[in-house]
Amino acid sequence: MIVNAGTILIVDDEYDILQVIKAYLQKNEYIVYEAGTGTQALELFDNLQPDLMVLDLMLPDMSGEEVCRTIRKKSNLPILMLTAKSSEDDMVNGLLIGADDYITKPFSPRELLARVTSLLRRSQLQLNPKEEEHALKYGGGRLSINSELHEVQVDGETVALTPIEFKLLEVLARHPKRAFSRYELVSLIQGDDFEGFERTIDVHIKNVRQKIGDDPKRPTFIATVFGIGYKFQVPADE
Numbered sequence: 001m002i003v004n005a006g007t008i009l010i011v012d013d014e015y016d017i018l019q020v021i022k023a024y025l026q027k028n029e030y031i032v033y034e035a036g037t038g039t040q041a042l043e044l045f046d047n048l049q050p051d052l053m054v055l056d057l058m059l060p061d062m063s064g065e066e067v068c069r070t071i072r073k074k075s076n077l078p079i080l081m082l083t084a085k086s087s088e089d090d091m092v093n094g095l096l097i098g099a100d101d102y103i104t105k106p107f108s109p110r111e112l113l114a115r116v117t118s119l120l121r122r123s124q125l126q127l128n129p130k131e132e133e134h135a136l137k138y139g140g141g142r143l144s145i146n147s148e149l150h151e152v153q154v155d156g157e158t159v160a161l162t163p164i165e166f167k168l169l170e171v172l173a174r175h176p177k178r179a180f181s182r183y184e185l186v187s188l189i190q191g192d193d194f195e196g197f198e199r200t201i202d203v204h205i206k207n208v209r210q211k212i213g214d215d216p217k218r219p220t221f222i223a224t225v226f227g228i229g230y231k232f233q234v235p236a237d238e
Helices: 015-027 038-048 064-072 088-096 109-124 163-173 182-190 199-212
Strands: 006-011 030-035 052-056 079-083 101-104 135-138 143-146 151-154 157-159 222-225 229-232
Touching: 006 015, 006 038, 015 030, 015 109, 030 038, 038 052, 038 064, 052 064, 052 109, 064 079, 064 088, 079 109, 088 199, 101 109, 109 163, 135 163, 143 163, 151 199, 163 182, 163 199, 163 229, 182 199, 182 229, 199 222, 199 229
Parallel strands: 006 030, 006 052, 052 079, 079 101
Antiparallel strands: 135 143, 143 151, 151 157, 222 229
16 A cells, blocks of 8 residues: 655746656655646645645746745745755745755756655654653743644744754754754754755754744843854753
8 A cells, every 4th residue: 555755735837847846756655736836836735735845936926935935924834945046145045034945956856855855754753752851841931842742832822933943943952051063953953964054054043033032142042152053041040
């Protein structure tokens, strides 16, 4: 019996590229839907609630960035961006608006499959309750991180983090006071096979801080360790 590996929505107006991606993912037991415009992508997203979106930046009716921003207002759906732009700044801008990963054209189908599989694995990962507590609470309960529910709350209000942002915050919070280098965090969060820029961690940290209300100049929870990376600091009153 064939068990599907997940549901993927591919958004690209280049028919040949779309069909190559679709065929390769279907060969690996993914259920695949396709969209050629941003409008169609948003409609299918609302109707299908896919497990992951592969999103091209260059679409005929709206930019991929706009599609990503719209989805991020209501969902933590893992988003893998496709782009012909390969500069570090372009990549960082994509992460800033909520993408979880990116891949530049031209790309190999095997690499894209690896990125998709890695993103889905991280988004679905739950820690073993026999090994670790489900919930972490800091700041007198002000910040709560629940691995079982994959949920973060600040002052009782749920905060929408992407799968990578959640994993980054959880890794730091489970090892308070330990300084992690950017390279360590890239490896832990995105896997050893990820060939990106260590600066991506700075972007994710900026997003997490903003969402949990952590002032980067005087952070309560995520501190910068200059010349190294970041650490989670326990508030002074605990």
